[in-house]
Amino acid sequence: MTEHDDSRSAATVAEPVAAVPGTPPAAVHGRGGWRNFRRRVGSNRAAVLALGVLCVLILIAVVAPWITPQDPNAQNLRAVLVPPGTDGYWLGSDQLGRDIFSRLIVATRVSLLAVLLAVAVAFVAGAPVGFLSGFVGGRFDMVVMRINDAVMSFPPLLLAIGLVAVLGPSLRNAMFAVGIVFAPRFLRLVRGVVLGLKEETYVEASRGIGTSTRMILVRHILPNTLSPLTAQLAVTVGFAMLAESSLSFLGLGVQPPDASWGSMIREGFLYFYQSPYLGIFPGIMITIAVLTFITLGDGLRDALGREERKER
Amino acid sequence: MQSIQPVTPAITLDVQDLVVDVLTEHGWATVVDGVSFTVATGETLGIVGESGSGKSVTCLAIAGLMPPRQSRVGATALRLLEHDLTSLSRSEMSDVRGRKIAMIFQEPMTSLNPAFTVGDQIAEVLRRHEGCSRRDSKQRATALLDRVGVPDPARRFTQYPFEFSGGMRQRVMIAIALACRPDVIIADEPTTALDVTVQAQIVELLRELQREQGMSVIFITHDLGVVADVCDRVLVMYAGQIVEEASIDDIFESPEHPYTEGLLASVPRMDLPSSELVSIPGQPPRVGAMPAGCRFHPRCSYRRDECVAAGTSPALEWAGPGHVTRCLRHHELTLEGTT
Amino acid sequence: MLKFVAWRLASLVPVMVVVTFMVFGLVLLIPGDPAVRIAGQDATVEQIEAVRDRLGLDDPFLVQYADWVAGAVQGDLGTSLFTSRPVAESISEALPVTLALTLTAIVISLCISVPLAVLAGLRRGTWVDRLATLGSSVGIALPSFWVGLMFVLLFSVTLGWLPATGYVPLSEDPVGWLRHIILPATALGIAAAAESTRQLRGSVIEVLQQDYVRTARAKGLKTRMVIGKHVLKNASVPLVTIIGLQTTFLLGGAVVVESVFGLPGLGQVAITAVTTRNIPVVQGIVLVAVVVAMLANLLVDLSYGYLNPRVRLHD
Numbered sequence: 001m002t003e004h005d006d007s008r009s010a011a012t013v014a015e016p017v018a019a020v021p022g023t024p025p026a027a028v029h030g031r032g033g034w035r036n037f038r039r040r041v042g043s044n045r046a047a048v049l050a051l052g053v054l055c056v057l058i059l060i061a062v063v064a065p066w067i068t069p070q071d072p073n074a075q076n077l078r079a080v081l082v083p084p085g086t087d088g089y090w091l092g093s094d095q096l097g098r099d100i101f102s103r104l105i106v107a108t109r110v111s112l113l114a115v116l117l118a119v120a121v122a123f124v125a126g127a128p129v130g131f132l133s134g135f136v137g138g139r140f141d142m143v144v145m146r147i148n149d150a151v152m153s154f155p156p157l158l159l160a161i162g163l164v165a166v167l168g169p170s171l172r173n174a175m176f177a178v179g180i181v182f183a184p185r186f187l188r189l190v191r192g193v194v195l196g197l198k199e200e201t202y203v204e205a206s207r208g209i210g211t212s213t214r215m216i217l218v219r220h221i222l223p224n225t226l227s228p229l230t231a232q233l234a235v236t237v238g239f240a241m242l243a244e245s246s247l248s249f250l251g252l253g254v255q256p257p258d259a260s261w262g263s264m265i266r267e268g269f270l271y272f273y274q275s276p277y278l279g280i281f282p283g284i285m286i287t288i289a290v291l292t293f294i295t296l297g298d299g300l301r302d303a304l305g306r307e308e309r310k311e312r
Numbered sequence: 313m314q315s316i317q318p319v320t321p322a323i324t325l326d327v328q329d330l331v332v333d334v335l336t337e338h339g340w341a342t343v344v345d346g347v348s349f350t351v352a353t354g355e356t357l358g359i360v361g362e363s364g365s366g367k368s369v370t371c372l373a374i375a376g377l378m379p380p381r382q383s384r385v386g387a388t389a390l391r392l393l394e395h396d397l398t399s400l401s402r403s404e405m406s407d408v409r410g411r412k413i414a415m416i417f418q419e420p421m422t423s424l425n426p427a428f429t430v431g432d433q434i435a436e437v438l439r440r441h442e443g444c445s446r447r448d449s450k451q452r453a454t455a456l457l458d459r460v461g462v463p464d465p466a467r468r469f470t471q472y473p474f475e476f477s478g479g480m481r482q483r484v485m486i487a488i489a490l491a492c493r494p495d496v497i498i499a500d501e502p503t504t505a506l507d508v509t510v511q512a513q514i515v516e517l518l519r520e521l522q523r524e525q526g527m528s529v530i531f532i533t534h535d536l537g538v539v540a541d542v543c544d545r546v547l548v549m550y551a552g553q554i555v556e557e558a559s560i561d562d563i564f565e566s567p568e569h570p571y572t573e574g575l576l577a578s579v580p581r582m583d584l585p586s587s588e589l590v591s592i593p594g595q596p597p598r599v600g601a602m603p604a605g606c607r608f609h610p611r612c613s614y615r616r617d618e619c620v621a622a623g624t625s626p627a628l629e630w631a632g633p634g635h636v637t638r639c640l641r642h643h644e645l646t647l648e649g650t651t
Numbered sequence: 652m653l654k655f656v657a658w659r660l661a662s663l664v665p666v667m668v669v670v671t672f673m674v675f676g677l678v679l680l681i682p683g684d685p686a687v688r689i690a691g692q693d694a695t696v697e698q699i700e701a702v703r704d705r706l707g708l709d710d711p712f713l714v715q716y717a718d719w720v721a722g723a724v725q726g727d728l729g730t731s732l733f734t735s736r737p738v739a740e741s742i743s744e745a746l747p748v749t750l751a752l753t754l755t756a757i758v759i760s761l762c763i764s765v766p767l768a769v770l771a772g773l774r775r776g777t778w779v780d781r782l783a784t785l786g787s788s789v790g791i792a793l794p795s796f797w798v799g800l801m802f803v804l805l806f807s808v809t810l811g812w813l814p815a816t817g818y819v820p821l822s823e824d825p826v827g828w829l830r831h832i833i834l835p836a837t838a839l840g841i842a843a844a845a846e847s848t849r850q851l852r853g854s855v856i857e858v859l860q861q862d863y864v865r866t867a868r869a870k871g872l873k874t875r876m877v878i879g880k881h882v883l884k885n886a887s888v889p890l891v892t893i894i895g896l897q898t899t900f901l902l903g904g905a906v907v908v909e910s911v912f913g914l915p916g917l918g919q920v921a922i923t924a925v926t927t928r929n930i931p932v933v934q935g936i937v938l939v940a941v942v943v944a945m946l947a948n949l950l951v952d953l954s955y956g957y958l959n960p961r962v963r964l965h966d
Contacts, residue, residue: 150669157903283797410871
């Protein structure tokens, strides 16, 4: 929920890269390292399980329009708020007689796409700036970090609400807002890695023999940011999903008749006393999805940690 | 300096057939194997051996400080004065610890809690065992700091461990151990982590306090030089067993076990050039992989077939009055000591 | 110690400048003419002009900003667009509720996490430990507003033990207050509890291996004392960092949970303001929330001095 310690993982990434005389530096953290990393993730049972669940969720999201037993937006005023198990409505129906099960399936797609959008915004807004900030350093870095501190001192959900207030409630705006809120995580992470690597001898060395700055960036820094970024991405998707569902629950995200899990809980809340189960299933879906992403992120980070320890 | 043994020594601590198993990756392994000894009142007993010989574990086990789920401790007798330590519950044992039996550890830098003042860490022992009020315990703790040679004790009382040097911290540890005037103090390599000059001061302090308060001291060390300074009697431990026990004179003048001879030879001496420093070849056996027969035989230069053939490690045998050894060949060997 | 506080306060100034700039700059993000958007599609030219005039939208941006900050420093956050009620007034009415909710959530989170984490750390690898670890993973993933709904379903609708909605101020009726706050605060605090458990369990395990814990036991201290005093104080240091971050996070979460339980806190005010595009109110709420979060983190920093004497003496 709150900040996972990016700076620490960034620091451990930077430390153990040893210059091996005679071998091209890229080999130190190149393909071999990545393969090792994948193998270590594979040895974490929880992470493997999470990966499996993620694949199922993605599959559901992709084929959603074709597998819903009913049209998720089709109203049936003769079967309003029927309980789960009723013929034709596995998980019951909502206040307009729409099939909950079908809506859950479609909402999977909406929710996943929404958080992907949010995390993409966070990444695009955070990573390049962090990269530049770390690489350029000096006064530019100082200013960037002040702004970053300021953004991080906002209660995340309130900043998002403020942004939605001016932009207007819609899923796109809500996800943009969530993206801005999470951007500092990527900024800090990438900056940390870059700062650490800048000091590494092999970067210095290759600069000495006249490699261009761009080559240094591409060959050394980018590959090294890849693994910690993957872990951070997974965890952030999890937290972005909680933020999305909160905003949609407040009616600031997805707008009817579309449904995300969060907005389904909102509808369940509005008809809570007539049929309390409306809100139960989407909540379970959110929990499963968030748990999946966070477990995956933890697994990736643990794998990273172990890899670093072994190299040392 | 050797003190004279009392004629009929009263026994403070009696340990019979102590066995300690610890849980390793490969299951239970015995790290202390049938250790028996007694400590007389007012006596200083040295326990000597390389690291991993089981000397620290022996003392932790006596004090009931081995972690409960990862270790097993057994003994046919474990008596401290009138207390049968084997029959005490955990809570009763904690009443004895710190009051009757106190410990000083090797690492003064990490043995004090960084989050509390030095004074509080001394005073809390008094509050725990003697029911002192806050004010009394503060007064007595300040007096203790003064006694162990910490200058300006009233000010030092309110300071934190990081404001103390290693030697000063060890003095604080001694003050903690001394607080309730225990019958036995176990000092586990108390000087190993300190500078040579500070080492001498701490050893001197311990000797002084021991003389003053008449308590028994178990002094664990791998430094025979320190042993010669402070101890009345010495146990030599190797691979979880006692291999030799003798008075301080006997052990230095006429060792009866090749391992002791090796240890003596490795003590740096003022009268010889340092190039003649000898150390025992090889490594002590790993836990759970004890050699058959005499446990020292792989490293022993006096080894014969009989040392291995027995299959089990030899029994302790008398080699003289108050002198026992675990060597089959002690009758035929004349081992070199120092004079 | 005073120097440390002063230094920390001073370091907040540049962050505050950026924060106020961002909060005020929210207006710039409004697509199109802000006055038109705020006044609404059907507004007459006069109405639009009135809005423009009231918000000072014709002045240069920096002048507007300076006016706003100058007002904010004196407790004047402008007036609501529709009721001409001072924003500061509605916020000061709602803030105590949100603060009470957040604070209670943190207390509940600690009441759950500290015993659980200590038990898990002490009995590492046993079923208690595994259950605590699993529970804390799931706990982090639970949406607090949904947990709130489930609580209402269980404790209010099914069992009828506690009220589902409403609020009574603590000063009027402490028992009634507790009955109204306990469900929302627990719902809000569960995720925090899960994270704290995870963090504290790790540090308890680490601290238990320290030499000074062995010293404490060698002194004959009772287990309660060894754990409660020597282990916990050292293990709390990383936990305190987490609590600071959690306060910031929970202030946002409180807004959502409030709307589940109908608590008259900042959340209620914020939601109404957002749906009616009452920008001055939104700005005021966001600003107040940041300031509260910063003060909370300042308090947390100060408590480091207590937990880690080095910090105190070196600054």
